[in-house]
Amino acid sequence: MQPHDHVPFRDFVEVPPAEMIARAEAFRADIARRHSCRDFSDRPVPRDVIEAAIAAAGTAPSGANHQPWFFAAIASPALKARVRAAAEAEEHDFYDGGKAPEEWRGALAPLGTDASKPYLETAPWLIAIFAQRRGGVRAGMDAKNYYINESVGIATGFLIAALHAAGVATLTHTPNPMNFLTEICGRPATEKPWLLLVAGYPAATATIPTHALIKKPLGDIMAVL
Numbered sequence: 001m002q003p004h005d006h007v008p009f010r011d012f013v014e015v016p017p018a019e020m021i022a023r024a025e026a027f028r029a030d031i032a033r034r035h036s037c038r039d040f041s042d043r044p045v046p047r048d049v050i051e052a053a054i055a056a057a058g059t060a061p062s063g064a065n066h067q068p069w070f071f072a073a074i075a076s077p078a079l080k081a082r083v084r085a086a087a088e089a090e091e092h093d094f095y096d097g098g099k100a101p102e103e104w105r106g107a108l109a110p111l112g113t114d115a116s117k118p119y120l121e122t123a124p125w126l127i128a129i130f131a132q133r134r135g136g137v138r139a140g141m142d143a144k145n146y147y148i149n150e151s152v153g154i155a156t157g158f159l160i161a162a163l164h165a166a167g168v169a170t171l172t173h174t175p176n177p178m179n180f181l182t183e184i185c186g187r188p189a190t191e192k193p194w195l196l197l198v199a200g201y202p203a204a205t206a207t208i209p210t211h212a213l214i215k216k217p218l219g220d221i222m223a224v225l
């Protein structure tokens with residue numbers, strides 16, 4: 001098949017309007033139960049779950065379909081310990097070393113976060129997500145990638161939703177800078193460490209800051225024009 005060939009739009013499944021509404025509402029209700037988790041259990045999550053969720057993320061739309069992402073799924077206790085040590089060093093500078101601007105500290109205060117990140121070792125999986133500056137539709141290609149941040153962001157959204165649907169809690173974690181992930185994960189310098197997704201079961205002691213329960217009503221986030 002030539003790259004410019006097309007096939008019928010075969011995978012689309014139409015449902016009647018009443019069922020569309022029911023499905024949209026069911027998805028809303030389910031995804032509304034997703035909350036960022038900062039206190040994880042050490043209970044294992046099967047590798048197959050992580051692989052299926054990353055495969056789902058890999059179906060996301062991307063610029064020119066270049067799929068400019070790579071997911072390093074870290075289960076090794078030794079590597080998780082290295083990630084924790086490096087991340088906590090950055091967070092220590094941020095929270096305790098005066099790197100965090102006053103306004104930023106104020107914005108984070110309701111979450112109660114600090115430089116201590118034990119969940120980076122406790123959680124069964126850390127998924128380090130990398131953005132590829134160059135690539136192509138197949139691995140090993142070296143073309144320019146397009147809309148990299150948008151593409152990786154959409155894929156990460158798919159990944160979070162897939163893990164949630166499978167019963168896995170997550171945390172989007174962004175130590176800044178997170179260049180240490182390049183070496184720990186053995187990735188090339190042409191890939192930018194983009195986000196660290198922590199995945200596992202919530203600990204029995206896990207809590208949700210009430211600040212995180214404030215969701216803007218629909219009228220504040222959309223308009224029908």
Ligand code: IYR
Binds near residue numbers: 091111113173174
């Ligand atoms: N990376 C830090 C700080 C942090 C920043 C934002 I913006 C958050 O929404 C939450 C935390 C940390 O993980 O503590």
